[in-house]
Amino acid sequence: MQTTPTPLSERINELDVIRGFALFGIFLVNMPGYLQPELFLSTQRIPEHASAADFWLRMMFDMFVQTKFYTIFSFLFGAGFYLFMSRLEQRGVAVGGKYFRRLFALFLFGAVHLVFWFGDILHTYALAGILLYLFYRSREVVIKRWAITLLAIYQIPMGLALLVPDDGQNTGAQKEQVVSQAIDAYQNGSWEEWLSFRWNNELPVLVQNEWLMVLTVLPLFLLGLYVAKKGVFYELGRYEATIRRYWMGSLLIGFPLAAMIPLVHFGIVPIPGSLDITRLVLVQWSGLALFVFYLTSILLVMRKERGRERLSFLAPVGRMALTNYLSQTVLCVSIVKLFHLYGSTPLWAGFVLCLFIFPVQVAWSKWWLSRYRYGPLEWVWRCLTYGAVQQLKK
Known part of the structure; x- marks a missing residue:
């Protein structure tokens, strides 16, 4: 029985490119949290006196950007789960033990x-991955119905919240106090004070x-x-018309x-609900739609040879996503x-930092994978x- 990881020849290049693209979006989403106590700010996620x-x-x-890229990563996790499990089964390997060891390692990371940093998503993926295992042998129609049902369970109450009038309660003073504590701990505190704030707040x-x-x-x-x-990723040509319909929709x-x-923010379109709730719902709903648009756009672009060449630089950074x-x-x-x-850097400066760091990661990933089979943490x-x-070295 062959129990080695998937060889490069079996990798689906489109998924690596999409993963690399999503990684940049995740970086943009996470950057404000490196600079500000975003967990305790309003849904606008910027300080009140921002420029x-x-x-x-x-x-x-x-x-x-917001909610448009963790959705892509989550979708890819589900797709990668099936590819991982099915390839093991094709080699005659028992899948359960290896899958749960994989999840446990992801949880440790x-x-x-x-x-x-408070914004980790890996432990959540590991926990949700336990539930995902229950659906591996389910029929496709059953998986689809569960996905739609779970989306509805979460999204319908959010939509109803738009109809609830703003109660006018103001928790700004409490938030300002915690924000001030966070800035003091992360800016001036020792490592112990940093961990203490994280643990307690x-x-x-x-x-x-x-x-x-x-x-x-x-x-x-x-x-x-x-x-x-x-089998969409193995037969993209067969499903191209369907992909185009989802792209347009x-x-x-x-x-x-x-x-x-x-x-809504400027009051041009009035909504009964509070501004914070309305903004949260619209960001979430637009994320569900635009993640499909981004994903299908890349798949369609990569149907052309020129498109594959132009996006190929994202594949190495996607292969080393972890x-x-x-x-x-x-x-x-x-x-x-x-x-x-911390607490004093404008958001635009963080954006510029992303534009500097990510190309370095792209170049480094290409260099590393020219010499090694996997990224360091992937290995x-x-x-x-x-x-x-x-085996790590080529």
Whole structure:
């Protein structure tokens, strides 16, 4: 029995490119959290006295970035789950043990990441991945129905919240106090004070909302599982017409929803609900539509040889997504801590930092994979998954 990881010749290049593209979007989403106590800010996610440049950049993020990329990663997780399991079965390998070792290793990565930054998603993926295993042998129609049902369970109450009038309660003073404590701890505090603030203030919020995060990503996992199980990624030519229909539908739905965000903010379109809730719902709904638009756009572009060539630079960084995702946190937290940037750096400066770091990651990933089979952390992950040291060097 062959129990080694998937060889490069069996990788689906489109998925690596999409993963690399999503990694850049995730970086943009995470950057404000490296610079500000975003967990305790309003849904606008910027300080009250932010500059006009930061305000409009945040608005663009909410319209075209926020929630548009973790959705892609979640979808890819579900697709990757099916590819991982089915390939093991084709080789005559028992899948359960290796899959749960893979999840446990992912949870450990996430737990360590959570120590350094509150925005980790890996531990949530590991927890939701346990539930995903229950659907592996389900029929495609059953998987699709569960995905739609779970989406409805979460999204319908959000839509109804738009009809609830604003109660006028103001928790701004409490938030300002916690924001001030966070800035003091991360800007001036020792490592012990940093961890103490995280343990006492951030982790309780994350734990309380963990079930909600699992419910958010699980239907996206199921959609990825559904599409992969239908064989779409192996027969893109056969499904091209369907992909184009989803591209057009997501375009017609996603961009009007994104355009509603500034219209509601400035009162041009009145909504009964509070501004914070309305903004949250619109960002979430536009994310569900635009993630489909982004994903199908890449698939369609890569149907052409010129498109494949132009997007090929994203494949190496996508193959090393775990290493690059965690290294983004290490780099940014280190830079912010070293130069005392927390709480005082404008959002546009963080955006510029992303534009500098990500191309370096692209170049480094290409260099590394020209010499090694996997990224550093991908190699560790595979060793833990398969219970044996894997060959790293080419």
